[in-house]
Amino acid sequence: MSFSPQIAIAEPSTVVATGTGTEIARRGVSFDGNSVVLVASACTACDAVAWPPAARCHACWAAVTPRRLATSGTLYAFTTVHTAALGTEVPYVIGYVDLPDGVRVFTPLRGDASRLRIDGPVTLHGAAGAPGAGFWFEAAR
Amino acid sequence: MNGRHVAVVGAGMIRFGKYPDASYPDLAQPAVVDAIRSAGIEPHEIDATFCGHSFGGMLTGQRILKGLGMTGEAIVNVENACSSGAGAFHQAQAAIASGEIETALVIGVDKLTQFAGGTLPLNVEDHEVASGMVMPALYAMRAQRYLHDYGYDADDLARVSVKARANGALNPFAQFRKPVTLEEVRASRPIAEPLNLFQCCPTGDGGAAVVLMSAERARRSGATPVWVRASVLHSGRYMTGFRDFTLPEITVRSAKDAYEQAGIGPDDLDFAEVHDAFTIAELLYYEALQLCERGEAPRLVADGVTALGGRVPVNPSGGLLAKGHPIGATGVGQLAEAYWQLTGRCGDRQVAGARIGLTHVTGGGIAGFDHGACAITILAA
């Protein structure tokens, strides 16, 4: 990271509102008809990738461009939650999916939970009107 | 350690538990009074107070101290999740070491019964939290991965609870004072698989306090000093890619720095109080604190190495699993326990001949981090 001193009249920077956690995650999901894809931000300078996408590179502050991520990966770890935050319906299943793009995504898991395996293959699903961020993963068929 | 030497000279704590009708001052004031009395000083001799809490709201330290006539000097409120109390301690010892002040009060306090139930409320600006992440689930996934990678089973987790509850039964400050059997842990209801109820720290309230002094001031006082040999506070490293859930990077880094600061190694520890919010955490921290090689932690529990009477007792107080985890109070409660252990005041749970002890807390619940904060302290008689 390098900075050059600027000599200018001080001006206020722009605030980019990213909203709640759900809104942040939704910004990383793109729907095209029945198909869904996760979109990360990739740094134009250092190639750091972030999902959910960020407005600037967290590593070097350079500009970022959108990058569509693979729609299948492997399940790094998962759990069935029986006690959760107050007001949340249980049980539900969540986990972390490792995508070949080098990104680990936290995700709801749906479908037959008995088919989920640690390091097992999973695929992306989604629906524009679905609750939360609108996407989830299931064990691959 | 940089700067002047710092001593802990007094400690106080209420029994952690459920006090739904108690205010934050109600929870903290008895601990403050006991800490200052055990230091053998007058309240006005405190130069500054550092108060750690996560859910106390505005000016918690001032609300506590106004009823004790201890106002007018600096009061700093510190929030760092489960490391709030230990983070306050870190700031206090730094203020003494630098020469700014001679005597400091550290308070840790929190009241979790103010919430109507469910898991610890996390911040919904976090996208993982918004999608269902809760603390038991995070540790459950670490547990699943650890058991998978190293070939252990759920009983290897459950044995940590049995040890914790056995120690808690000996500790009058513990929320849970009833031992549990392996069968009872197995039979408790599931929380986040593979963790069940008896593998999770309870919800509760608590207050704890310690008094710190410069070496010079401590020598002039009549109190029994315990020396701060290391005090480390770090934040976790934010990462967007893959990370190994069985290697808690923030604790690994903090432990390395703490041993270096103290000029000792893990073999020199007589006991440790570690952040066993869930059974798996204690196992991961044995390895991160270098008490054993990676993949060997369950053997330490099974062989009694970390039990009272073992080579290096871990959580002689009962830890978070038995003593309780009112999050901002936890780190200061550990330091109170360490002070009492190193001054031989722990009764039935006393670690015989304890000369050097380590305390460790983390603070989690944030996407992209192992944990948001970690504080490690090494104290010596």
Ligand SMILES: [Zn+2]
């Ligand atoms: Zn970059």
